[in-house]
Amino acid sequence: MSQDKETKAISKNSCVILTGGHSEDDVYLKNIIEFIDYSVKIAADAEALERYLDELGEACVAVILGAERKSDLSAALLQTLSERENRPAIFQVGPDKPRKNIITGTVNIIGSIALPTRHDILTTLLHKAEVHNEISSASGEDMRSLELFRSLSGNSRSTRRIARMIAQVADTDATVLLLGESGTGKEVVARKLHYHSLRRGKPFVPVNCGAIPADLLESELFGHEKGAFTGAISARQGRFEMAEGGTLFLDEIGDMSMPMQVKLLRVLQERSFERVGSNKTIKCNVRIIAATHRNLEKAITEDLFREDLFYRLNVFPIELAPLRERIEDIPLLTTDLISRIENEKRGSVRLTPAAVTALSHYGWPGNVRELANLIERLTILYPYGVVDVKDLPEKFR
Numbered sequence: 102m103s104q105d106k107e108t109k110a111i112s113k114n115s116c117v118i119l120t121g122g123h124s125e126d127d128v129y130l131k132n133i134i135e136f137i138d139y140s141v142k143i144a145a146d147a148e149a150l151e152r153y154l155d156e157l158g159e160a161c162v163a164v165i166l167g168a169e170r171k172s173d174l175s176a177a178l179l180q181t182l183s184e185r186e187n188r189p190a191i192f193q194v195g196p197d198k199p200r201k202n203i204i205t206g207t208v209n210i211i212g213s214i215a216l217p218t219r220h221d222i223l224t225t226l227l228h229k230a231e232v233h234n235e236i237s238s239a240s241g242e243d244m245r246s247l248e249l250f251r252s253l254s255g256n257s258r259s260t261r262r263i264a265r266m267i268a269q270v271a272d273t274d275a276t277v278l279l280l281g282e283s284g285t286g287k288e289v290v291a292r293k294l295h296y297h298s299l300r301r302g303k304p305f306v307p308v309n310c311g312a313i314p315a316d317l318l319e320s321e322l323f324g325h326e327k328g329a330f331t332g333a334i335s336a337r338q339g340r341f342e343m344a345e346g347g348t349l350f351l352d353e354i355g356d357m358s359m360p361m362q363v364k365l366l367r368v369l370q371e372r373s374f375e376r377v378g379s380n381k382t383i384k385c386n387v388r389i390i391a392a393t394h395r396n397l398e399k400a401i402t403e404d405l406f407r408e409d410l411f412y413r414l415n416v417f418p419i420e421l422a423p424l425r426e427r428i429e430d431i432p433l434l435t436t437d438l439i440s441r442i443e444n445e446k447r448g449s450v451r452l453t454p455a456a457v458t459a460l461s462h463y464g465w466p467g468n469v470r471e472l473a474n475l476i477e478r479l480t481i482l483y484p485y486g487v488v489d490v491k492d493l494p495e496k497f498r
Contacts, residue, residue, distance in 0.1 A: 115139055115140070115160055115161075115162045115231075116139065116140045116141070116142055116153075116157050116160050116161050116162065117134050117139050117140070117141050117142070117161075117162055117163050117164075117165060117227070118141075118142045118143075118144050118150060118153050118154070118157070118161060118163070118164045118165070118189075119131055119134070119141055119142070119143055119144070119165050119167050120143075120144045120145075120150060120164070120165065120166050120167045120178055121143075121145070121166075121167030124167070126167070126194060126216050127143075127167045127194075129216065129217070130165070130167070130194065130214070130216065130218075131143070133218065133220070133223060134223065134227075136220070137220060137223065137224055137227075139162065139227065142157070144178075146177070147177035147178050147180065147181045150164070150178055150181050150182075151181050154181075154185065154188070154189075159234070161189045162189060162190070162227060162230050162231055162234065163189050163190045163191065163192055163227060163230040164182065164188075164189055164190070164191050164192070165191075165192045165193070165194060165214065166178060166179075166191065166192065166193040166194065166210070167194050189230065189234055190211050190230035190231075190234055191210050191211060192210065192211065192212050192213065192214055192226065192230070193210050193212075193213050193214070194213070194214050194216060195213055195214075195215070211230070212226055214226060224487065225485055225486055225487075255427060255429065255430025255431075255433050255434060256429065256430070256433070257422075257427035257429045257430045259421075259422040259426065259427050260422075260427055260430055263290065263419060263421065266417075266419050267290065267293055267294055267297065267419070268297070270294065270417045270419075271293075271294050271297035271298050272297070272298060272299060273298075274388050275416045275417045276369070276388070276389045276390070276391070276413065276414055276416045276417065277291075277294060277389075277390045277391070277416070277417045277418075277419060278354075278390075278391050278392070278393075278414045278415045278416070278417070278418045278419070279291060279390065279391070279392035279393075279418075279419050279421065280392075280393065280394075280397075280418060280419070280420045280421065281392075281394065281420060281421030281422070281423070282394055282421075282423045282468055283394045283467075283468070283470070284424075284467050284468035284469055284470030284471060285421040285422070285423060285424070285468045285469060286421060286468075286469050287352065287392040287421060288307060288350065288352060288392070290419065290421065291305075291307070291348070291350045291352075291390045291392065292305060292350075294348070294390060295347070295348040295350075295388075295390075298348070298388070300346060300347050300348055300388060303344075303345070303346035303347030303348075304343060304344050304345075304346070304347040304348075305344075305347055305348045305350065306340050306343050306344035306347065306348070306349050306350065307350040307352060308321065308322065308340050308349065308350065308351055308352065309352045309353055310351055310352065310353050310354055310356055310357045310361075311352070311353035311355075311356035311357075312353070315357075315358040315360075315361060318357070318358070318361050319361060319364060319377055320337070320339065320377050321339060321340060322339050322340050322341055322361075322365070323339040323341060323364075323368075323374045323375065323376055323377060324336070324337050324338045324339030324341075324342055324376040324377070325337055325339075325376050325377035325378050325379075326376050326377065326378040326379045327378075328378065329376070329377045329378025329379075330377065330378070336376075339374075339376065341368065341374060341383075341385050341387055342383065342385070344387045345385060345386060345387065346386055346387075347387065347388070348387070348388045348389075348390060349387045349388070349389055349390070350390045350391075350392070351365075351389065351390070351391040351392070352391075352392045352393075353392065353393055353394070354391040354392065354393050354414065355393035355394070355395030355397055355400060355405075355406060356393075356395075359405075359407065362406065362407045362410050363407070365410065366407065366409060366410045366413060368385070369389065369410075369413045369414075370413070372384060372385055372386070373385060389414070391414045397411050397415075398411070423465070423468055424465040424468045424469055424471075424472065425464050425465050428461045428462075429461075431457065431460055431461050431472070432457050434469065434472060435452060435457060435460070435472070435476065438472065438473050438476045439451075439452075439476060439480075442476065442477065442480055447477075447480065448480040448481070448484045448485065449480060449484070449485055450476070450479045450480045450483050450484070450485070450486060450487075450488055451486070451487045451488065452479075452487075452488050453487060453488065453489045453490070455489060455490050456488050456489055456490050456492070456493060459490045459493060459497060459498055460472070460475075460493075460497060463496070463497050475494070475497065478494075479492075479493075
């Protein structure tokens with residue numbers, strides 16, 4: 102298998118440290134690891150193990166405790182590993198059940214290699230080691246970044262254009278209108294705009310205007326007083342109050358009813374509102390980011406959307422291209438989606454370059470959301486495995 106970092110393929114040119122190395126089993130294991138294009142270092146003692154760990158750093162994928170039988174050697178090796186803050190994945194050669202650790206302050210042995218082994222089993226184990234190492238080294242900020250920017254990965258012209266536009270408008274208070282098909286990552290862009298703005302330390306509050314019934318949306322946005330309507334047993338803050346000082350993301354704004362559009366327009370103009378059932382005016386300091394998959398200009402001609410509200414929202418429009426128009430982003434998107442699943446500790450999977458090429462020829466009517474669903478499905482079907490074209494669902498081949 103060839104190296105392909107972007108597609109999360111099994112990493113070649115990485116190194117495995119094998120302890121012992123003198124028995125027939127150790128020689129056999131060394132040969133089969135080198136056959137799948139990992140380099141192998143033989144550590145005859147604890148000093149050699151420590152030296153190799155220092156030299157290789159992150160290039161060391163795993164330490165395999167070989168077939169040595171001397172308890173004093175095993176104790177010295179485990180002692181060396183236990184004293185290291187950042188250590189790679191550790192396997193042992195032997196039965197399926199890992200042997201008990203010999204020292205206090207245990208070392209986590211994540212698996213066993215029964216001999217003789219098979220190419221696919223060893224490949225899967227070494228992939229498991231890579232995933233283990235990536236998760237161990239990931240910081241909280243890295244995990245947040247993966248979640249935040251996963252749909253903006255890529256080097257296509259449209260992706261670079263969106264990144265430039267985000268950089269230009271993020272620090273301002275201008276209202277942004279995000280346009281694009283469902284599943285293209287409009288909320289991800291909205292969160293990135295908030296993340297890079299001066300309002301970053303304040304709340305980001307999303308509202309799906311299409312998912313809330315029209316008669317409840319006013320209360321959802323502006324809040325209500327006790328007794329304002331049947332069922333209002335207590336006063337309640339609305340989303341505008343929750344987002345004070347921060348960003349309010351109005352998703353699917355094109356599905357908002359005409360009466361609600363009038364009320365929203367007033368808030369945008371006057372920067373104030375009243376709760377349902379109250380006559381007390383509340384000032385608000387909120388940045389508005391709206392999004393829709395609808396053609397609002399067409400909706401205006403059909404009297405489904407107010408023209409004056411459109412111009413209030415359309416201060417800085419950003420149009421997101423569908424995934425089928427930026428297929429060169431698929432390798433990096435695939436990598437980020439896999440990394441997100443790994444960081445959430447929901448498993449992992451690797452795709453061969455041929456499988457990624459096959460995905461690049463699919464139409465993606467569901468855009469990035471559909472790709473994310475596929476990767477999650479493959480993670481369940483082939484946990485810690487390597488997926489080739491033949492393993493993909495038929496419509497993606």
